[in-house]
Amino acid sequence: MSVRPWRSVLYVPGDKPRAVEKARTLGADAVILDLEDAVAPEHKDAARENVAAALRTPWPCPVLVRVNGLGTPWEHADRELALRAGADGLVLPKVEDAATVRDLHLRVPLWAMIETPTGVLHAAGIAAAPGVAGLIVGANDLARALRTRPDPARTPLLHALSAVVLAARAHGKVPLDAVYNDVRDPEGFERECGQGRTLGFSGKTVIHPGQIEIANRALGVSEVEAEAARGLIAAWTQARQEGRSVATYRGALVEQMHVDEAQETLALWEAARTDRPLA
Numbered sequence: 312m313s314v315r316p317w318r319s320v321l322y323v324p325g326d327k328p329r330a331v332e333k334a335r336t337l338g339a340d341a342v343i344l345d346l347e348d349a350v351a352p353e354h355k356d357a358a359r360e361n362v363a364a365a366l367r368t369p370w371p372c373p374v375l376v377r378v379n380g381l382g383t384p385w386e387h388a389d390r391e392l393a394l395r396a397g398a399d400g401l402v403l404p405k406v407e408d409a410a411t412v413r414d415l416h417l418r419v420p421l422w423a424m425i426e427t428p429t430g431v432l433h434a435a436g437i438a439a440a441p442g443v444a445g446l447i448v449g450a451n452d453l454a455r456a457l458r459t460r461p462d463p464a465r466t467p468l469l470h471a472l473s474a475v476v477l478a479a480r481a482h483g484k485v486p487l488d489a490v491y492n493d494v495r496d497p498e499g500f501e502r503e504c505g506q507g508r509t510l511g512f513s514g515k516t517v518i519h520p521g522q523i524e525i526a527n528r529a530l531g532v533s534e535v536e537a538e539a540a541r542g543l544i545a546a547w548t549q550a551r552q553e554g555r556s557v558a559t560y561r562g563a564l565v566e567q568m569h570v571d572e573a574q575e576t577l578a579l580w581e582a583a584r585t586d587r588p589l590a
């Protein structure tokens with residue numbers, strides 16, 4: 312089973328060379344070099360050059376480039392740069408329908424940001440489009456568009472968050488949760504990571520080095536979980552050897568889907584400990 316962890320995916324402003332270089336060393340599962348909202352209009356050209364330079368040397372993790380959206384003055388130059396410079400994927404903001412994705416005919420995996428009401432309503436079609444590797448929630452834009460009020464439990468966004476997970480999972484794509492804006496609130500961030508994992512997200516997009524380790528822990532497989540997965544598989548194997556179709560482990564029913572889940576858990580646990588060249 313080939314799996315890759317996406318526990319922490321770090322946005323780095325493309326116009327900050329020092330932050331970009333630092334990002335190589337921070338232990339994020341992937342990095343997004345941002346040309347969009349983190350970069351002011353007057354810095355867009357410099358950011359593009361900086362990102363091109365950063366992509367000339369190898370990275371220890373996948374590097375995606377977030378380009379400016381369709382209809383902006385920068386969209387063509389950004390896309391051209393991401394493709395020419397050899398990014399591992401392109402993050403497209405504010406994707407609203409599958410036709411947009413299909414018309415791009417990209418040669419690299421596309422990560423579609425779902426951050427408008429229309430994008431949420433069309434998330435399943437977007438996830439199904441060829442070339443889409445994953446869906447990323449943009450909760451700042453979405454909250455603004457929905458006119459929700461701030462809520463630590465994210466209650467007003469739960470429907471949309473689940474819609475994104477549902478769409479991505481239905482089509483075998485990776486769902487990534489939104490950023491947590493308060494970089495000085497590790498407890499709140501950890502709570503939100505846990506909520507995202509409970510909802511079914513594979514990982515969390517993060518904006519600060521201090522959030523990476525927390526996301527890797529909260530969305531990763533712990534030693535205790537790996538041990539439980541091994542125990543469950545052993546209980547199942549023994550039951551099958553004894554001719555039984557079902558087993559129990561620690562008092563709970565075990566069926567084939569639980570074994571599949573345990574195997575995926577162990578593969579993720581293993582993958583987080585090894586170098587993972589992109590397939």
Ligand SMILES: CC(C)(COP(=O)(O)OP(=O)(O)OC[C@H]1O[C@@H](n2cnc3c(N)ncnc32)[C@H](O)[C@@H]1OP(=O)(O)O)[C@@H](O)C(=O)NCCC(=O)NCCSC(=O)C[C@H](O)C(=O)O
Binds near residue numbers: 331345449452
């Ligand atoms: C949020 C920040 C502006 C905080 O900056 P600052 O207060 O300067 O942070 P620190 O002083 O604590 O920084 C300490 C060192 O860490 C480096 N650093 C900081 N952030 C990053 C980063 N993201 N990647 C790599 N390195 C980083 C600093 O350079 C310091 O290093 P050193 O000088 O060696 O000490 C800032 O963290 C930041 O700009 N974060 C990224 C913001 C961003 O990318 N925003 C856009 C993506 S989020 C988004 O768009 C949401 C979505 O679209 C939606 O709709 O929701």
Ligand SMILES: [Mg+2]
Binds near residue numbers: 404426449451452
């Ligand atoms: Mg956004």
